[in-house]
Amino acid sequence: MVMMQERSREDMMGTLADITTIARWEVKKSFSMMSRDVLPLAIVLFVLLVAVTGFSAQSGLHLQDGMYRIGVDDPTMAQILSGDARFTVFQLAERDLIAQRGDFDILVINGYAYTGAGSRSVAARKTLERDYAKYVNSVYNREEDLFAAYPLWIDTQSVKSELSFLATQSGQYVSAAPVRAAPVPEGPVEQVETPSPTLSVTKEELRGQLVQSNAENTQISRYTETLSSSTVTMGTFKTPSQLSPPLPFDSIILVFVFIFPLYFTSQFFMMSIMNERIERKGEILLSAPVKTVSIIIGKMLPYLLGMLAICAALTLWIQASPLIILPLVPVIFFFLANALLIGMLSRSFKELSFISIFFSTVATSYLFFPSIFANVHVISLISPLTLIVLTLQGTPWTVTDYLYSTSLFWLTSAVLFYIAAKNFKEERLFSEKGLVTRMREFLSEILSRKHPFLSLFLLTGFSIPFVFMVQMMCLVLFFNLPMPASLVFLLLFAALIEETAKGIGIYTLYNRDPGFLTWKNLILASGATAIGFLVGEKLLLFVTLAQISDSVFGSILFLSLGSLWLPLLLHFAGVLIVACFIKKWGAKGFVPGLALAMVVHCLYNLYFILGWLL
Amino acid sequence: MKAKHLSIIAKKEFRGLLSERTILLAILLQLFVALFSSFLMVGLTSMYDPTSLSKYSRFKYNIGYAGDESDLSRYLYASPDFRVFQMDLSTGVTALKERKLAAVIWVPDTAPDADDPIKITLYTLQNDLQSAIVDVKLKDIFLRYEKDLREVRVDRLNEQPLPLRFPPASGGGDFYEFVYGLLIPLLVFMPAIIASALVIDLITEEYQHDTLETLVSTPVTFSEMVWGKVLACEVLVPAQAAVWLVLLMINGIAIENAGLILLHVTISSFVLVLLGALTALHYRERTAAQFIFSTALVVVILFALSLPANPMNLLTRLAVGTAGTEQWAVLAAVLAVAALLGYATQKYAERISRISYTG
Numbered sequence: 001m002v003m004m005q006e007r008s009r010e011d012m013m014g015t016l017a018d019i020t021t022i023a024r025w026e027v028k029k030s031f032s033m034m035s036r037d038v039l040p041l042a043i044v045l046f047v048l049l050v051a052v053t054g055f056s057a058q059s060g061l062h063l064q065d066g067m068y069r070i071g072v073d074d075p076t077m078a079q080i081l082s083g084d085a086r087f088t089v090f091q092l093a094e095r096d097l098i099a100q101r102g103d104f105d106i107l108v109i110n111g112y113a114y115t116g117a118g119s120r121s122v123a124a125r126k127t128l129e130r131d132y133a134k135y136v137n138s139v140y141n142r143e144e145d146l147f148a149a150y151p152l153w154i155d156t157q158s159v160k161s162e163l164s165f166l167a168t169q170s171g172q173y174v175s176a177a178p179v180r181a182a183p184v185p186e187g188p189v190e191q192v193e194t195p196s197p198t199l200s201v202t203k204e205e206l207r208g209q210l211v212q213s214n215a216e217n218t219q220i221s222r223y224t225e226t227l228s229s230s231t232v233t234m235g236t237f238k239t240p241s242q243l244s245p246p247l248p249f250d251s252i253i254l255v256f257v258f259i260f261p262l263y264f265t266s267q268f269f270m271m272s273i274m275n276e277r278i279e280r281k282g283e284i285l286l287s288a289p290v291k292t293v294s295i296i297i298g299k300m301l302p303y304l305l306g307m308l309a310i311c312a313a314l315t316l317w318i319q320a321s322p323l324i325i326l327p328l329v330p331v332i333f334f335f336l337a338n339a340l341l342i343g344m345l346s347r348s349f350k351e352l353s354f355i356s357i358f359f360s361t362v363a364t365s366y367l368f369f370p371s372i373f374a375n376v377h378v379i380s381l382i383s384p385l386t387l388i389v390l391t392l393q394g395t396p397w398t399v400t401d402y403l404y405s406t407s408l409f410w411l412t413s414a415v416l417f418y419i420a421a422k423n424f425k426e427e428r429l430f431s432e433k434g435l436v437t438r439m440r441e442f443l444s445e446i447l448s449r450k451h452p453f454l455s456l457f458l459l460t461g462f463s464i465p466f467v468f469m470v471q472m473m474c475l476v477l478f479f480n481l482p483m484p485a486s487l488v489f490l491l492l493f494a495a496l497i498e499e500t501a502k503g504i505g506i507y508t509l510y511n512r513d514p515g516f517l518t519w520k521n522l523i524l525a526s527g528a529t530a531i532g533f534l535v536g537e538k539l540l541l542f543v544t545l546a547q548i549s550d551s552v553f554g555s556i557l558f559l560s561l562g563s564l565w566l567p568l569l570l571h572f573a574g575v576l577i578v579a580c581f582i583k584k585w586g587a588k589g590f591v592p593g594l595a596l597a598m599v600v601h602c603l604y605n606l607y608f609i610l611g612w613l614l
Numbered sequence: 615m616k617a618k619h620l621s622i623i624a625k626k627e628f629r630g631l632l633s634e635r636t637i638l639l640a641i642l643l644q645l646f647v648a649l650f651s652s653f654l655m656v657g658l659t660s661m662y663d664p665t666s667l668s669k670y671s672r673f674k675y676n677i678g679y680a681g682d683e684s685d686l687s688r689y690l691y692a693s694p695d696f697r698v699f700q701m702d703l704s705t706g707v708t709a710l711k712e713r714k715l716a717a718v719i720w721v722p723d724t725a726p727d728a729d730d731p732i733k734i735t736l737y738t739l740q741n742d743l744q745s746a747i748v749d750v751k752l753k754d755i756f757l758r759y760e761k762d763l764r765e766v767r768v769d770r771l772n773e774q775p776l777p778l779r780f781p782p783a784s785g786g787g788d789f790y791e792f793v794y795g796l797l798i799p800l801l802v803f804m805p806a807i808i809a810s811a812l813v814i815d816l817i818t819e820e821y822q823h824d825t826l827e828t829l830v831s832t833p834v835t836f837s838e839m840v841w842g843k844v845l846a847c848e849v850l851v852p853a854q855a856a857v858w859l860v861l862l863m864i865n866g867i868a869i870e871n872a873g874l875i876l877l878h879v880t881i882s883s884f885v886l887v888l889l890g891a892l893t894a895l896h897y898r899e900r901t902a903a904q905f906i907f908s909t910a911l912v913v914v915i916l917f918a919l920s921l922p923a924n925p926m927n928l929l930t931r932l933a934v935g936t937a938g939t940e941q942w943a944v945l946a947a948v949l950a951v952a953a954l955l956g957y958a959t960q961k962y963a964e965r966i967s968r969i970s971y972t973g
Contacts, residue, residue, distance in 0.1 A: 038897070038902045038905065038906060042905070042906065042909065045906065045910055046909070048913050049913050049916075053916065055920050056916050056920035059920045059921075060920070061919045062919060062922045062924055062927050063795055063799060063919060063926055063930060064791060064795035064796075065922055065923070065927050065931075066923075066927070066931055066936055067794065067795060067930060067936060068936070069936060076776060077776060077778070080776070085922075086791075086795075108778065111776070111777040111778055111779060112779050113778060113779065113781065114781070119790060119868070120790070120935070120936075122790070123790030125780065125783075126790070128780075135775060136775045139773055139775040140771075142772075142773065143773070145767075145770040145771070147729065147730060147731040147767075148767035148771050149771060150731065150760075151726075151732060151760060151763035151764055152731060152734065152756060152759060152763055153731045153732070153733045153734070154733075154734050154756060155734065155736065156736050157735060157736065157737045157738075158737075158738060158740035158745075159707060159710055159711055159737050159738065159739055160711070160740050182678075182699035182700070183676065183699070183709045184705075185705060185712050185714065186712060187708065188708075189705050189708045190707070191704050192707045194703060194720070195720055195722075195735040196733075197723070197724055198730055199731065199733055237733075239760070240753055240756035240757045241753075241757060241760075243749055243752070243753045264908075267904070268901065268905075271901040271904075272901075275822075275901070278822050278823065348815070348819060349814075349815035349816075349818060349819045350630065350631065350812060350815045350816070350819075353812065353815050354639045357643065357808070358639045358640075358642065358643050361643055361647060362646065
């Protein structure tokens with residue numbers, strides 16, 4: 001007993017030593033490569049970057065210059081408008097303006113704006129309105145009697161609903177039935193302190209805030225002011241024109257600052273893996289008496305530490321709370337896991353570039369877009385970035401929030417690492433087969449030959465986080481279609497994704513060994529897959545996704561929350577159809593089988609949704 | 615330099631792209647970005663202008679009003695969006711917490727012409743899409759009330775802003791600048807960036823896979839090989855950009871001067887692709903080349919954007935139809951830079967082939 005413990009400790013020490021050795025190699029290798037003549041040029045470019053950033057901050061970004069043509073008769077007005085580069089301002093006499101009115105998107109004559117019907121005219125009018133409002137505010141901000149210029153102030157107070165936010169999630173409106181009499185609360189009435197009728201800040205403080213919010217005329221705010229007029233406010237006091245949905249654009253731009261370097265660093269890891277394969281140096285490493293896990297961890301460690309260091313440095317730089325790093329950690333692991341797998345999968349640089357660009361776009365949108373709605377809708381919490389936005393705003397979040405938004409990232413990274421570790425060996429790394437074949441081989445590697453059914457059960461169970469991620473993406477994508485179309489597409493795609501996830505295991509097994517699919521094995525395999533899917537789904541749903549699963553869309557995605565037998569039967573039927581098709585027509589039967597399974601799945605869902613709607 | 619050799623190389627690269635089906639990924643990517651940006655637009659429009667979502671506009675929101683009658687309460691009663699209940703503040707807030715109300719407004723009894731401002735307290739639900747919509751609808755009413763109050767206190771103002779009256783709004787136009795001033799230049803320019811990253815891959819691959827020897831032993835010269843690869847990437851740019859324009863037009867976005875846009879993008883992309891080729895020839899190793907190139911790319915694009923009448927601004931102006939004759943001057947300038955880089959690439963390629971294969 002003692003000896004065994006001793007040995008396992010020695011093993012541990014050995015593994016640790018291996019990892020540090022490999023990590024040191026990795027650092028040395030990338031530094032020798034970098035220092036050749038990359039470093040001097042990189043420094044020059046960095047200096048240039050700082051200089052150019054300074055230059056552009058001074059001169060502004062000229063992307064939208066001259067979009068509109070405006071004709072003005074009043075020189076003062078022309079002066080005011082020429083401050084906005086989007087307008088090309090023509091100051092002419094009134095009758096010249098009228099004679100040439102076809103050349104202008106908008107005319108300002110005698111204090112009246114005349115617009116055309118074209119979309120450019122309409123947009124020019126919006127811009128003019130905003131510019132004019134800015135000008136009016138700048139005049140009012142100079143007023144000695146500020147409260148004559150701004151007589152109305154609104155103190156916005158957020159109230160936390162005592163009902164869980166499931167209520168809004170499920171698309172319930174505040175009150176469904178028309179109410180004639182004033183609503184009466186069911187619970188005991190809590191005393192709310194009568195707000196003070198006066199503002200608690202001085203006039204000059206308010207003026208400072210108004211001036212500051214009016215001065216926000218950067219190019220970025222041009223896009224954001226379409227949505228929210230201002231981000232600077234004095235506590236909760238706003239003038240009516242400052243009252244807008246709280247979209248945290250500043251924080252989101254900061255979030256980009258975090259994600260971009262992480263993605264960049266993961267690219268180096270991806271290339272390092274790819275280089276091992278091209279230069280066949282990996283062979284030496286693989287033949288050494290070192291565990292593959294140690295190789296992977298060793299090679300990854302420098303990049304992981306580098307990414308953490310970057311995050312820490314950025315956090316220090318923007319002087320934010322170190323809590324920001326917590327939601328970033330699963331994102332880092334997710335990037336690294338994907339980089340590892342992409343580096344192992346692609347055959348050429350082109351393939352590497354395209355796959356990694358594709359992955360980064362998809363991952364960035366998954367991370368980025370939900371966080372736009374950080375203050376508005378709970379669905380934003382499916383992205384860990386929302387937690388960063390909240391931290392930057394000083395809004396606290398709970399451990400449950402953290403689990404909710406990061407668990408998918410933790411799970412998928414773990415599964416991807418496992419697949420990569422299992423496949424990190426010669427015949428996989430140096431094979432020249434096509435991408436799809438290689439993906440299948442990778443999957444085949446993690447399906448045990450001894451316990452095929454247990455493997456199927458686990459594979460399907462662990463595919464659930466990926467299924468959810470893809471379905472979430474579909475939810476976001478189809479969200480913009482008109483209502484019946486979005487439901488139909490979601491219905492079809494959700495079914496297709498689930499059936500694909502279930503069928504892929506049996507398909508892989510068949511490809512490895514066509515003789516495996518005897519009728520008995522086919523039934524058993526379908527059963528194992530169906531149970532695996534059900535268990536995985538339930539576990540994840542109950543741990544994290546219960547909040548979304550109650551919405552209208554959620555009811556399509558995760559309909560099977562109710563009873564257990566029906567969904568199990570559905571999953572079983574789906575896999576069985578695919579498996580039978582494969583058995584009958586071989587690999588060619590996979591796609592038609594999926595199609596039929598999808599139809600069955602849709603009919604099942606439709607029956608329940610229709611039943612639920614009626 | 616023989617045209618036939620160039621086309622042989624370019625065709626070889628195309629075959630490689632097709633056989634790996636990587637081009638499929640590029641098309642998928644385009645579709646994905648297009649779908650996503652439309653999600654962004656529709657999603658954000660509905661946030662800013664909730665009436666665009668009809669299912670919200672037919673809805674009447676219940677609102678609790680605590681305080682004395684005022685012009686504000688009269689506006690609220692008259693509004694078709696709200697059903698207003700006069701109630702006690704504490705009762706109202708409790709009902710709000712139970713989601714029986716959408717908002718509660720508390721109004722003090724400050725006189726309209728008082729020295730102090732009127733401070734209204736607005737209670738809404740936290741983290742709720744509907745609060746955002748209610749906010750937007752209330753904003754209109756508050757603005758009207760603010761205007762009335764300003765009218766009452768007008769004697770106390772020193773300066774009147776220059777008047778400007780607008781005809782009644784027809785709606786829309788919110789996302790015009792986003793689409794034409796950001797999305798279109800970005801999407802149309804993306805193929806140029808992809809092509810320049812691709813040329814690096816194509817050139818460094820020959821070095822790192824040791825296939826250069828075989829290639830140069832054929833009648834194709836080294837510089838022909840480089841130009842063939844540049845050509846292959848360059849051809850992709852107008853094709854991909856055209857796909858973008860068609861996608862946008864299918865989405866109902868009218869784009870003027872599509873032909874000229876493609877011309878400008880193709881010429882500008884030469885600058886980036888040649889920059890990529892030069893970097894790749896210098897480093898002959900993908901990691902270093904891509905790293906240096908992407909950093910340089912940020913510098914170049916940021917610098918270009920800081921200049922007035924830059925190629926990307928031109929794309930915006932062409933798309934909306936306000937580009938004048940200055941576009942030809944810009945085109946000539948870009949062409950000159952491209953020619954300069956082309957000359958450098960040719961000289962560099964010649965030097966490399968002299969050093970490696972004759973000396």
